Amino acid sequence: MSYPPPPGSDGVYPPPPDPPVQAYQPPPGYGYQGYDYGNPGSPYSQPVYPYAPARPTEGLAIASLVVSCAGVLGLCAWTVGGVLGLVGAILGHVARRRIRQTGANGAGMALAGIIVGWVCTAIAVLGVAFLVAFVIMQPDTY
Template structure:
């Protein structure tokens, strides 16, 4: 768009631009017809105001005793939540269970090391799931994966141990007497 606007081919002029508006416009005077109503129109009558001087005290408070606001107190419908907003924390023992169980897979190369680490990972997973049920934290899936992987690796290590033991026992060259 050009400034000032150019006339159209038929010779007519486009309408003029709107005037600029200030970023901040002061409010009209208080009590004016364009402004806000005076405060008397919004005041609660003294007979209905529970905090007015001379008003009867609410149940549980002596006359003349200051009634506290209950914002933020436990049990208040206006109180803050017990937990901050956002995601719940992940249980550290669930993470440890999954890590130890995954390391036990590599430990299968070391025969007994994989089986021992598998048992440790599975036990950590069971403890983590109990803690998650009580606290409501995240990590239930990781704990379950740690349990499954840990017990599977332990079963593989025991199976390989039994097979190797049977093969050694049945080897004719291994007799010593």
């Protein structure tokens, strides 16, 4: 059974609309994996391994370096630099012992604190020795 043409037309119906365009999908088993490699829930994502926790940095190592560097600035005030350098060196030695026991980070800072601290102490001791020698060598002017 055919329907009559609509009134006012010549009896020709318009062609049916084109089907909607779909994105290309490769056939199954073609090896297409998609672009979803980085998303954690994707079946194609790489396994995620947790990072190893960072070892803590020994606080005495940081203190050793800071106090020893303050000793360098304190060299202008003769004995202050020597005392700060000595304290920094001792803190560095204690920090290195604790780092060997616990395995924490900061061995390089502790070593730097030791070196800078002993150098500051040596410079302060030499400075005081030269000052004392200079005062002793001066003739009395009474």
